[in-house]
Amino acid sequence: MGNVIHMQDVTWRREGEHILSNINWQVSKGEHWAILGLNGSGKTTLLNMINGYIWPTTGQVSVLNQVFGKTDIRELRKSIGWVSSSLQEKIKGSNYTEDIVVSGSFASIGLYDNPTTGDYKKANRIMEQLGCDYLQGRTYQTCSQGEKQKILIARGLMASPELLILDEPTNGLDFISREGLLAAVNQLSLEEEAPTIIFVTHHIEEILPIFSNTLLLRQGTIFDKGKSVNVLTDRNLSRFFNTSVNVEWQKNRAWMTTAH
Numbered sequence: 001m002g003n004v005i006h007m008q009d010v011t012w013r014r015e016g017e018h019i020l021s022n023i024n025w026q027v028s029k030g031e032h033w034a035i036l037g038l039n040g041s042g043k044t045t046l047l048n049m050i051n052g053y054i055w056p057t058t059g060q061v062s063v064l065n066q067v068f069g070k071t072d073i074r075e076l077r078k079s080i081g082w083v084s085s086s087l088q089e090k091i092k093g094s095n096y097t098e099d100i101v102v103s104g105s106f107a108s109i110g111l112y113d114n115p116t117t118g119d120y121k122k123a124n125r126i127m128e129q130l131g132c133d134y135l136q137g138r139t140y141q142t143c144s145q146g147e148k149q150k151i152l153i154a155r156g157l158m159a160s161p162e163l164l165i166l167d168e169p170t171n172g173l174d175f176i177s178r179e180g181l182l183a184a185v186n187q188l189s190l191e192e193e194a195p196t197i198i199f200v201t202h203h204i205e206e207i208l209p210i211f212s213n214t215l216l217l218r219q220g221t222i223f224d225k226g227k228s229v230n231v232l233t234d235r236n237l238s239r240f241f242n243t244s245v246n247v248e249w250q251k252n253r254a255w256m257t258t259a260h
C-alpha cells in the first residue's frame, strides 16, 4: 500500500507559538479520512502543509510518496485537488460552469489556456458523475451554494488527482443540498480511479461510512486518530469537546447531541 500522506514528528511554529506540534499521521491508499476540529485547532494549517504552502519547522512530510525538500512542490500540487472557501471566493461569478471545471486541468482560476474538445468532454463526464451536468451553459453566479460546491469539486477532479481535499464543503448548505453533496461525494468514492479523499468538517454526522478513518485535531495536536467507529465515541468526543455528549449511530453515521 502506498503512502498518500506521511507526517513524522511535525511541528509548525509561528511567532514563538506552536501552531502544530507532534503530528504523526499516515494516510494510506484505499483509506478516506475525515478531519474534525474546533475553530483554530490547526486544520487549515495542516492542509496548507499538505499542499506545500508552508513547511514544517521540524519533522518530515511526504505526500504521494514525495518527500518535501526533495521534490518539485508545484508538480506535486497537480496531483492534489483542493476545494476550500478561499477557492470559492476567487471564482468570477460571470464565468460559465463548464469553463470553471475545465480550468482545473490547468491549475488556473480563469481559463487562460486553450482547452480542447477532450477537456470539455472530460468536464462533462465529471459533472455527470457529480449530478451537476445540467448546469452547463449557466454562469457561476446563477448557481445555488450546493451547485457551486459541486462545480468546484468537479474542477478539483479535472486533473485526475490522487488526493482530493474537501475543506468544509457543506458550509452554508441547507439540509437537502448538504445531503445531495454528501451523496455525490459518496458516489465519487465508488469510482474505479477514485482519489483518496480528505474531508474536513465541523459536523460529525457528515462523516459518511466511506470515511473509514477520522483525525481529531485539538490545539494543534492530534487528540485521537484511527477507525472512525473507534474515534467517534461518547467518551472520546466528550473529552475532545470538553463537554458531555452522546453519540448515536444510525445508517453507519454518527449523530451527536449534548448529554444534558
Ligand SMILES: Nc1ncnc2c1ncn2[C@@H]1O[C@H](COP(=O)(O)OP(=O)(O)OP(=O)(O)O)[C@@H](O)[C@H]1O
Residues within 6 Å of the ligand: 014, 015, 019, 037, 038, 039, 040, 041, 042, 043, 044, 045, 046
Ligand atoms: N501565519 C500564522 N501566524 C500566526 N498564527 C497563525 C498563522 N496561521 C495560523 N495561525 C494560528 O494558528 C491557529 C490554527 O489556525 P487554523 O487556521 O489552522 O485553524 P482551523 O482549525 O483551520 O480553524 P477554522 O475551523 O476556524 O478554520 C489559530 O490560532 C491561528 O490564529
